[in-house]
Amino acid sequence: MGCAASKGAATASPAYEVSSSSYNVSGSPSAVALSAELVLAPGLASIWSRPVRLEALELGGDEDGESGECAGKVAATGPGARGNSSSGTRLGNLYRCIEGEQVAAGWPAWLSAVAAEAVQGWVPLKAENFEKLGKIGQGTYSSVFQARNLETGRLVALKKVRFDSVEPESVRFMAREIQILRRLQRHPNVVGLEGLITSRSSCNIYLVFEYVDHDLAGLTSAPDVTFSEPQIKCYMRQLLLGLEHCHARGVMHRDIKCANLLVSNDGELKVADFGLANLFSPAAQPLTSRVVTLWYRPPELLLGATAYEPSVDLWSAGCVFAEMYARRPILQGRTEVEQIHKIFKLCGSPPDDYWRGASMSHAAVFRPQHPYESRLRDTFRSMPDTTFHLLSTLLSVEPAARGTASSALVSEYFRTQPYACEPSSLPKYAPNKEMDAKFREDSRRRNNSRSHGGGEAAKRLSKAHKSLQDTSAANQRHGHVHAEESLPRADGAARKDGGEASMFVDLQPAPVISKRHDTDAQPCARQMSRSYQEAPRFAEHLPLSGPVQLTASTGFAWAKKPRPDAAKTTATTKRSCSKGSRTNNNGSDPARTTTTATSYEVEKQEMIKQWAQVAEAFSTSEAYNNRFITEPVDVKQLKSGKKHKAKGERVEFSGPLLSQSWHVDELLQKHEQQIRRAGRRSWFHKGDHTILPLLMHTGGNFLKLPWLILIANAFFLTGSKREQH
Numbered sequence: 001m002g003c004a005a006s007k008g009a010a011t012a013s014p015a016y017e018v019s020s021s022s023y024n025v026s027g028s029p030s031a032v033a034l035s036a037e038l039v040l041a042p043g044l045a046s047i048w049s050r051p052v053r054l055e056a057l058e059l060g061g062d063e064d065g066e067s068g069e070c071a072g073k074v075a076a077t078g079p080g081a082r083g084n085s086s087s088g089t090r091l092g093n094l095y096r097c098i099e100g101e102q103v104a105a106g107w108p109a110w111l112s113a114v115a116a117e118a119v120q121g122w123v124p125l126k127a128e129n130f131e132k133l134g135k136i137g138q139g140t141y142s143s144v145f146q147a148r149n150l151e152t153g154r155l156v157a158l159k160k161v162r163f164d165s166v167e168p169e170s171v172r173f174m175a176r177e178i179q180i181l182r183r184l185q186r187h188p189n190v191v192g193l194e195g196l197i198t199s200r201s202s203c204n205i206y207l208v209f210e211y212v213d214h215d216l217a218g219l220t221s222a223p224d225v226t227f228s229e230p231q232i233k234c235y236m237r238q239l240l241l242g243l244e245h246c247h248a249r250g251v252m253h254r255d256i257k258c259a260n261l262l263v264s265n266d267g268e269l270k271v272a273d274f275g276l277a278n279l280f281s282p283a284a285q286p287l288t289s290r291v292v293t294l295w296y297r298p299p300e301l302l303l304g305a306t307a308y309e310p311s312v313d314l315w316s317a318g319c320v321f322a323e324m325y326a327r328r329p330i331l332q333g334r335t336e337v338e339q340i341h342k343i344f345k346l347c348g349s350p351p352d353d354y355w356r357g358a359s360m361s362h363a364a365v366f367r368p369q370h371p372y373e374s375r376l377r378d379t380f381r382s383m384p385d386t387t388f389h390l391l392s393t394l395l396s397v398e399p400a401a402r403g404t405a406s407s408a409l410v411s412e413y414f415r416t417q418p419y420a421c422e423p424s425s426l427p428k429y430a431p432n433k434e435m436d437a438k439f440r441e442d443s444r445r446r447n448n449s450r451s452h453g454g455g456e457a458a459k460r461l462s463k464a465h466k467s468l469q470d471t472s473a474a475n476q477r478h479g480h481v482h483a484e485e486s487l488p489r490a491d492g493a494a495r496k497d498g499g500e501a502s503m504f505v506d507l508q509p510a511p512v513i514s515k516r517h518d519t520d521a522q523p524c525a526r527q528m529s530r531s532y533q534e535a536p537r538f539a540e541h542l543p544l545s546g547p548v549q550l551t552a553s554t555g556f557a558w559a560k561k562p563r564p565d566a567a568k569t570t571a572t573t574k575r576s577c578s579k580g581s582r583t584n585n586n587g588s589d590p591a592r593t594t595t596t597a598t599s600y601e602v603e604k605q606e607m608i609k610q611w612a613q614v615a616e617a618f619s620t621s622e623a624y625n626n627r628f629i630t631e632p633v634d635v636k637q638l639k640s641g642k643k644h645k646a647k648g649e650r651v652e653f654s655g656p657l658l659s660q661s662w663h664v665d666e667l668l669q670k671h672e673q674q675i676r677r678a679g680r681r682s683w684f685h686k687g688d689h690t691i692l693p694l695l696m697h698t699g700g701n702f703l704k705l706p707w708l709i710l711i712a713n714a715f716f717l718t719g720s721k722r723e724q725h
């Protein structure tokens with residue numbers, strides 16, 4: 001057994017081969033085999049060999065860390081005690097020892113205690129090696145920042161995931177994203193995870209990703225970005241390649257949407273955000289149906305399916321495909337009820353036998369009284385046949401009809417002209433993200449409400465605007481200009497966006513934005529693209545940095561010569577290692593130590609193999625998952641700085657509605673009524689804030705009261721009108 005560092009510096013080789021053939025709809029590769037490969041893959045070590053050396057030195061690893069303190073501990077409680085102790089105790093001890101090893105390496109105890117497998121073989125990166133530049137993304141579960149690695153100069157994205165470090169389920173849920181990302185490294189169409197920043201004393205963790213300039217949500221909604229057919233084909237091809245890779249590795253993404261598809265300046269599309277991803281296998285335990293952002297959620301999940309396959313991602317891919325033509329999400333339901341209704345109206349309702357065989361909890365509730373015909377062709381009426389064929393396949397209400405990512409990749413669509421362009425030939429855009437899109441949407445609303453005289457709403461939005469501008473300014477300081485600085489172009493004429501692509505679509509017209517901004521925007525946009533070209537592109541020409549990747553057989557290199565601050569290791573470490581340390585210091589028989597350390601290694605490998613059965617571990621996270629309903633992020637709420645809400649808390653009415661056995665039409669009617677009522681309530685509420693202080697201000701002067709009542713009425717009437725609007 002040698003030092004982790006020395007092993008880490010093995011010859012470079014790709015971590016994974018992309019295998020497209022191993023996935024088919026009915027079967028999936030063995031999760032166990034895949035996971036074992038994940039944890040043990042020696043190739044990974046080589047990719048990040050440089051930091052391995054650095055970190056291992058700092059942590060006091062030595063070349064022959066064979067007789068580490070924990071090895072002694074195993075000698076005492078592991079194999080040596082084999083005859084007397086139950087295998088459960090032995091495993092427990094072993095687990096604690098690995099845990100101790102990880103804590104000594106710098107991982108916090110709360111993480112090692114419940115999700116040691118997620119960080120096995122890695123060493124945390126240090127916060128002080130990164131300079132935070134500005135916020136670039138805000139998700140429901142996380143905030144994403146742009147940062148610079150001070151050692152390499154490379155830009156990275158730091159994702160700070162929200163979780164509760166004292167709640168094991170919450171930690172496991174967060175760790176699942178890490179584990180799945182590690183399983184999927186390294187593929188050109190999957191975002192690269194470069195490491196994790198945390199420390200023993202920290203309750204936080206940052207996922208360090210390669211920095212990618214754009215996401216598809218930002219690009220599709222940018223007024224000055226147009227997509228040509230070859231370009232859409234190029235993005236679709238890359239999305240399907242990324243999905244093919246995930247599915248071949250046994251992973252369903254379960255949150256495919258434009259905001260989670262990053263696009264690099266070299267035109268590479270990368271699937272990101274594996275926070276809701278999970279493994280699939282035929283014998284899997286029931287899965288939660290409360291995944292996938294509502295607008296991209298397939299019908300079977302809306303109907304409550306708990307046994308489903310990667311075809312859920314293909315539905316979402318279909319939504320993304322259509323969105324690239326339509327330039328906005330095509331199915332924008334506000335609740336699950338409305339979402340399924342919109343799906344049936346666009347894609348048609350499924351045939352009778354679908355409902356007969358369905359084992360979906362809400363199927364009876366959602367089954368429409370009258371079948372709906374598909375309107376997909378009318379909606380995308382001028383779309384070429386081959387394009388439409390792929391779109392309608394992906395947007396099949398029946399999951400089995402969607403095919404697979406591999407079958408989509410060999411469809412006629414990709415074999416007919418115009419062919420997909422090369423990623424490198426794609427235009428270079430100004431940085432453009434979902435956040436920019438939200439900003440544009442906010443300013444559009446702000447302008448709308450200004451023109452409607454809505455004072456309060458406008459004030460709230462301008463607060464949000466200001467916070468975004470602060471971030472934007474920070475980005476600009478670092479040579480990056482936010483697209484949000486280009487005000488929306490957007491009257492009908494100016495927005496000839498989409499060019500040939502958008503004319504296929506017959507959806508509702510895009511909201512019109514005041515012409516005043518159009519004139520403002522032009523010089524601003526020009527300036528933006530100029531400064532962007534001038535801005536340095538840090539990501540290129542710089543060496544790859546990476547997390548500290550250690551081989552599975554790390555031994556006790558860290559434990560033997562702990563860093564000075566390692567003296568303060570947690571109780572767990574002390575518990576695990578103190579005995580062993582005594583054994584060694586007392587000069588125990590080296591031969592015996594070597595034997596026991598070897599058996600420790602054998603047992604540890606066994607343990608790691610067990611970890612490989614992540615599917616089982618993930619099923620608990622699945623229950624945790626169930627607490628969330630994924631809905632489009634309420635950006636106002638997030639910006640208001642309130643404690644984050646679980647996805648979907650906005651959907652006030654879907655819960656109670658689902659529990660009653662009404663048919664969909666009645667449900668929709670009821671639902672509409674509730675929304676109207678809520679709207680009215682909120683107006684009364686606003687009235688309270690505005691009118692009551694006024695009333696109090698009269699100081700009981702009842703002569704003024706009739707006037708106030710008149711004002712209140714006028715106010716309420718304006719509110720009702722706006723609500724109708």
Ligand SMILES: Nc1ncnc2c1ncn2[C@@H]1O[C@H](COP(=O)(O)OP(=O)(O)OP(=O)(O)O)[C@@H](O)[C@H]1O
Nearest residue numbers: 137139140141142144157209211212259273433434
């Ligand atoms: N590697 C990256 N490089 C650049 N930007 C990124 C990167 N990763 C994420 N982002 C930005 O941050 C946003 C949010 O990230 P992500 O989707 O991973 O978080 P999340 O909390 O899971 O979001 P959501 O709740 O919307 O699914 C993305 O839409 C993207 O704009």
